[in-house]
Amino acid sequence: MKTESIIIAGVGGQGNIAVSQIIGLAAGESGFDVKITETHGMAQRGGSVHSMIRFGQKVFSPLIPKGECRYLVALEYLEGLRWLEYLSTKAVILVSTEKRPPYPVLVGKAVYPENIDEIYRKFGRAFFVPAKELAEEAGSARAANIVMLGALSRFLKGVSAEELKSAIEKRFAGREKVIEINLRAFEFGRSFLEVKQG
Amino acid sequence: MGKSKKTLLLGNAAIALGAFHAGAKYGSGYPGTPSTEILEYFSKYPDVIAEWAPNEKCAYEAAYGASLAGARALVTMKHVGLNVASDPFVTSVYSGVNGGLVLVVADDPGMHSSQNEQDSRHYARLALAPIFEPADSQEAYSMMIEAFRLSEEYDTPVLLRTTTRVSHSSTLVEVDSVVQTEKTELRHYAKNPQKYVMVPANARRRKQVVLERLEALKHYAEKTPFNYIEWGDSELGIIANGVAYFYAKEACPEASFLKLGFTYPLPKEMIRKFACEVEQVLVVEELDPVLETEIKALGINVWGKELFPGVGELTPEIVAEAISEIMKVTGRKAYSIGWVSRNFNGEIPPRFPVLCPGCGHRNLFFVLKKLRAKVMGDIGCYTLATNEPLNAMDTCTCMGAGIGEAHGFSRVIQTSGEKVVAVIGDSTFVHSGITGLINAVYNRGNVLIVILDNRTTAMTGHQPHPATGKTLQGEATYELDFEKLAISCGAIYVKTVDPYDLDETEKVLKEAYQTPGVSVVIARRPCVLYERTEKGYYLVDVDRCTGCGACLLLGCPAIYREGEKAVINHDLCTACGACTYLCRFDAIFKAGGDA
Secondary structure, eight states: OOOEEEEEEEETTSOHHHHHHHHHHHHHHTTOEEEEEEOOGGGGTTOEEEEEEEEESSOOOSSOOTTOEEEEEESSTTGGGGGGGGEEEEEEEEEEOOOOOOHHHHTTSSOOOSOHHHHHHHHSEEEEEOHHHHHHHHTOGGGHHHHHHHHHHTTOSSSOHHHHHHHHHHHTTTOHHHHHHHHHHHHHHHHHHHHHHO | OOOOOOEEEEHHHHHHHHHHHTTOOEEEEOOOTTTTHHHHHHHTSTTOEEEEOSSHHHHHHHHHHHHHTTOOEEEEEEHHHHHHHHHHHHHHHHHOOSSOEEEEEEEOTTOSSOSOOOOTHHHHHHHTOOEEOOSSHHHHHHHHHHHHHHHHHHTSOEEEEEEHHHHTEEEEEOOOSOOOGGGGSOOOOOOOHHHHOOOHHHHHHHHHHHHHHHHHHHHHHHHOTTEEEEOOEEEEEEEEETTHHHHHHHHOTTEEEEEESEEESOOHHHHHHHHHHOSEEEEEOSSSOHHHHHHHHTTOOOBOGGGSOSSSOOOHHHHHHHHHHHHHHHTOOOOOOOOOOOOOOOOOOOOOOOOOTTOHHHHHHHHHGGGTOOEEOOSSGGGGGGSTTTOOOSBOOSTTHHHHHHHHHHHHTGGGTOOEEEEEEHHHHHHHTHHHHHHHHHTTOOEEEEEEEOSSBTTTTOBOOTTTTBOTTSOBOOOOOHHHHHHHHTOSEEEEEOTTOHHHHHHHHHHHHHSSSEEEEEEEOOOTTTOOOOOSEEEEOTTTOOOOOGGGGGOOTTEEEETTEEEEOTTTOOOOOHHHHHOTTOOEEEESTTO
């Protein structure tokens, strides 16, 4: 199997690292070599954050070469735009419709881009998910990251939804309520796209 | 597909586990991205002592002491921390160790969270100490275990150097089943002044020992499994270290590779043999041309830094471009890379890190700005206040530098009578601000030192320090008293304020600023991410808001403009109330909580 490459983009505090660790765990359990690289430190104070996840028979670079990323998950509406040049031609793009205007936008020094849907569509098969709303329905707005993971599971090759769910249980081991909410959020994200595609 | 028995570990977690499995009993360090998590992971293992030191020099000395007592000891820091620790480090290489001693230093190519991108590999050469450079978590784990063994076998401190992409990447690790339990006993300590007291006569003899040790280590470099050749095409041979090896492997898996994991002293014979068998040699290393320079000194012609940018970290694409360039110049076969980057030229608003809503630093800087003073800055979250709209400081150099800079600045403009301000965080003040304060008092400077005391080391993720009353392993301990300390150092004016009270803060800052000599103001407010005290949130009364924009001058991410009016995002607001001090129209009111 060719190495699969995923970028998770978002804002500090949205649970970016949790999603990448869950995918990494599940990919490792599925017998693949895995590499993840993450943003730590300075970027956590409300700045842009991202993770890159790669898995396959043998993974060399933790950094994804530009043009090689098959899956882009944007936990915030515009954050995915920063990573378009990394996408391969047949990319799947999953975008949360939640908007968090960056500070320069809040104070009127910059504008939040328009026609974002169209831009994403030019770069691949783009799907838009009301992740925050679905997460609230599942029990907590904080599970929006897992809604997006559920949506990704519709497309991800090599790692099954079952492996992802068992990785969620491992990641949040000992916190029954959190597991319950997150598994529900996962299903909501997954079935949202089923409805959409059907 | 068979189930893997490997564990996915962050590079820093793998280093900690390697130290634990090597039988390390003691760890010390100072937090600094990208090294911080190593000691945090290590501190959770059973029967180990793990400590945050006030700074890297203290950390190194303590770890060296533990080694002398016969324990295997670990010390961790970021690259600039090794500047601070370099004094004891360099001389301890002369004295050697008792229990194994490994210094882990984490470089930050690309300056993700640092003020420079210095290359720590120079310290191996400066100190004549051996150095390992892992490329992933597996190597980080295995090299830690080997580094402790090597340290005892060759009687020397050993460096293990990582980079951000090794420390903060997770990769699979196969863990050794055999843990070195025999190392639980302390090695016997014997008094040996000729070895451990570095007066000149002893140091001259020990320098000779260091040089002999280095000769022996050259043989080790030739035979260690961490230096190895992977034969591929003979047209291109790539010599690489650390994560750069994987970028090169990604860019050109067909090439021949000499992977160097133990890089000082270098395996010269292995390098010569490799270079003889390939037509072109390319050295791929991040930061400085350290390997390249030494390999060229062997008389081997290589491609190197002329093909790479001088700033920032490498990527697979950058390495691929360098390889294409060689193939173009030499007219050899072109390796097909096959990556096609896609262009997006639209404008995307930047999203930089900002001071959190409710951060006490913001209020302090807002008031301080009114003094129109020169403000010498320092390293911490508060450095973020250098951005719009606070534009809070004139300098930021290194840990503790602001106080020294303010003193020197004040001395040469003394006739103007102008006082110069230094701002410094609580953890940074303990790290290296105290001697600066003593210097300013001793040499009669005219300085106002503001200690931004948020009761934690916030930027690196809330580590305790000597003024918090807590240790890394959660024990209660003496809490350093900044007021008493400043008074005993001889500061003429010392006062503590709560920056949530903007009026009182302004009054105290003005007083302190107008008092000639050295004054110290402690602005104490726990980090809002660590300890939030206020309940509820504030909202804007749209009928009263005139849209004057005064509240926006705070630069609080919870306040924004919508049309003509200000709006508070109550999801983000922490009810610090700073904006109420700025609003002249009583348009901001408390809601939720105990409103």
